[in-house]
Amino acid sequence: xxxxxxxxxxxxxxxxxxxxxxxxxxxxxxxxxxxxxxxxxxxxxxxxxxxxxxxxxxxxxxxxxxxxxxxxxxxxxxxxxxxxxxxxxxxxxxxxxxxxxxxxxxxxxxxxxxx
Amino acid sequence: xxxxxxxxxxxxxxxxxxxxxxxxxxxxxxxxxxxxxxxxxxxxxxxxxxxxxxxxxxxxxxxxxxxxxxxxxxxxxxxxxxxxxxxxxxxxxxxxxxxxxxxxxxxxxxxxxx
Numbered sequence: 001x002x003x004x005x006x007x008x009x010x011x012x013x014x015x016x017x018x019x020x021x022x023x024x025x026x027x028x029x030x031x032x033x034x035x036x037x038x039x040x041x042x043x044x045x046x047x048x049x050x051x052x053x054x055x056x057x058x059x060x061x062x063x064x065x066x067x068x069x070x071x072x073x074x075x076x077x078x079x080x081x082x083x084x085x086x087x088x089x090x091x092x093x094x095x096x097x098x099x100x101x102x103x104x105x106x107x108x109x110x111x112x113x114x115x
Numbered sequence: 116x117x118x119x120x121x122x123x124x125x126x127x128x129x130x131x132x133x134x135x136x137x138x139x140x141x142x143x144x145x146x147x148x149x150x151x152x153x154x155x156x157x158x159x160x161x162x163x164x165x166x167x168x169x170x171x172x173x174x175x176x177x178x179x180x181x182x183x184x185x186x187x188x189x190x191x192x193x194x195x196x197x198x199x200x201x202x203x204x205x206x207x208x209x210x211x212x213x214x215x216x217x218x219x220x221x222x223x224x225x226x227x228x229x
Contacts, residue, residue, distance in 0.1 A: 004158075042204050042219035043159065056216070090158050101147035101166060101208050101215050106158035 003027055004107035006091050012113045015081060021110045023074040023091030031055075031097045032074040033104065034066060035090040043090055043106075049074060050097045081114045088112070117142040117209045121220025129228050134195050136223045138205035139187040147208035147215065148188045150179060153222075154201045163190070195227045 004025045013019050023032065031050050035043035048056035049068040063085075065077040074091055088109040094102040118141040128134050138148075146167035151159035165172045165179045165188065172179050176195075181188040192199055205220040 006158075040222070042222055045216065048216075097215065103149060103161050103164060104217060105161060106151075108156070108158040 004091055004093055004105055006089075006107035006110050008110055009108070010111045010113075012115060013078070013081065014115050015083075017081075018077070018079045020078065021076040021089055021091075021112075023076075023107060024072055025091075025093040025105075026072055027093060027105070028071075029093035029095050029105075030071060031094045031102070032068065033092040033094075034074070034076055035092065035106075037088040037090055037109070047076075048097070055097065078112075081112075083114050086112055086114045117145055117207055117218040119205060119207050119218050119220040121205050121223055123223060124221065125224045125226070127226045127228065128195050130195060130197060132195055134190075134192045134199070134225055134227075136190045136203055136205070136225070137187060138189070138207075138220045139185075140207040140218075141186065142207070142209050143183075143186065145207040145209050145218075148179070148181060149206050149208070149217070150190050151204045151206065152201045153204065159204060192225075195225075197227050197229050200225055200227045 007022045033048050034046040037043045045058050046060045047066045052068045063080050067075040090109045092104040092106045094104045121138045149164035152162045153159045163177050163179050165181050176193045178191040203223045206217040208215040
């Protein structure tokens with residue numbers, strides 16, 4: 001079992017809905033990440049949080065809104081998504097963003113389908 | 116920025132045979148190289164990693180080698196088993212303004228036939 005927990009595992013939503021993806025880790029990690037993965041492709045970085053502050057936004061459309069309420073939780077708020085946003089959304093965490101090359105640990109993702 | 120190429124994209128082996136997956140990277144400043152295994156319906160799982168001050172690392176049936184001069188690294192799986200069937204991703208870590216970010220290779224689908 002992964003130490004990064006993501007909920008829900010599956011989500012189907014219409015283009016006008018608002019929903020949220022949740023991620024939780026209890027490893028004491030201070031860096032958390034959102035990735036998007038399309039079928040048969042590697043994960044693509046979306047956002048990075050370091051010590052609960054947004055550190056990197058990889059030019060992600062504003063219909064995706066990340067939030068880091070505390071050091072253990074990471075949310076991704078979704079609104080007015082497009083069919084091409086259907087993908088596996090992965091959360092990851094690492095000890096921090098220091099130069100010590102900290103391994104990233106992934107959750108099992110949320111499979112999102114936009115109708 | 117960093118670019119990671121991974122080969123082959125698919126690999127089929129008989130149970131008990133060895134499997135080798137190769138990656139090349141472009142940024143000589145990259146200094147950390149993890150390998151992930153992703154099974155169907157799961158997230159990527161870190162299986163082994165290597166840092167640039169080490170040439171080889173082994174963990175049971177899995178080994179990784181790194182050639183910094185040639186900028187390539189490889190994953191070796193010996194005595195393959197059906198449960199090794201999965202997609203494997205290599206990655207390179209490049210130190211940027213916000214710390215270490217991963218650049219992934221395109222993935223290799225490994226199929227181990229019983």
